[in-house]
Amino acid sequence: MAFITEIANEAQWKTEVMETPGQLQVVEVFQSWCGPCKAVQSTFKKLYFDLNDRPLKFFSVSAEKLPLTKEYVGKCKPIFLFFKDGTQVEKIEGVQAPQLNKIVTELSGKPPAAAPPVAAPAAPAAEAS
Numbered sequence: 706m707a708f709i710t711e712i713a714n715e716a717q718w719k720t721e722v723m724e725t726p727g728q729l730q731v732v733e734v735f736q737s738w739c740g741p742c743k744a745v746q747s748t749f750k751k752l753y754f755d756l757n758d759r760p761l762k763f764f765s766v767s768a769e770k771l772p773l774t775k776e777y778v779g780k781c782k783p784i785f786l787f788f789k790d791g792t793q794v795e796k797i798e799g800v801q802a803p804q805l806n807k808i809v810t811e812l813s814g815k816p817p818a819a820a821p822p823v824a825a826p827a828a829p830a831a832e833a834s
Contacts, residue, residue: 708753709733709746712766718773721764723791728760729813734777734784736768745783748802752809759813787812 712718712732722730731752733745749763768777768784777784780798785805787795795808 709749709763709765712764712770715771718766718771721762722788725762726790728762728789729809730762730764730788731809732764732766732786732788734766734768734774734786736778736780745800745802745805748800748805752806756809756813761809761813 710721712721722732731749733749752761753763766774768774768780782799785795785797786793787797787808789812794812797804797808
């Protein structure tokens with residue numbers, strides 16, 4: 706899915722997740738055979754579209770791909786890791802859509818403030834006769 710970037714290797718993990726300041730990175734650690742891991746895609750999609758005005762990005766990574774995710778191999782549930790400024794700030798195990806919604810909404814912060822309206826140029830002053 707285009708709204709989720711799949712992490713393919715450690716170099717991509719480093720640049721996309723660990724070295725991207727100022728935004729929340731939500732990483733789903735999955736296994737291809739895990740049914741609940743596939744079921745959560747609709748929740749990710751809803752969050753992506755509902756919160757598209759926030760500094761937020763979604764990733765997925767196969768548990769078998771990276772050394773740091775190997776501890777999750779064999780678990781029959783998705784694992785969600787939340788990173789800000791290269792630091793893990795939260796973790797959820799299992800498909801818990803309400804909890805996932807709440808944490809992503811809270812950690813992604815408020816949407817950026819809208820730019821102030823631009824004032825219309827003042828009308829030229831009437832000339833005295």
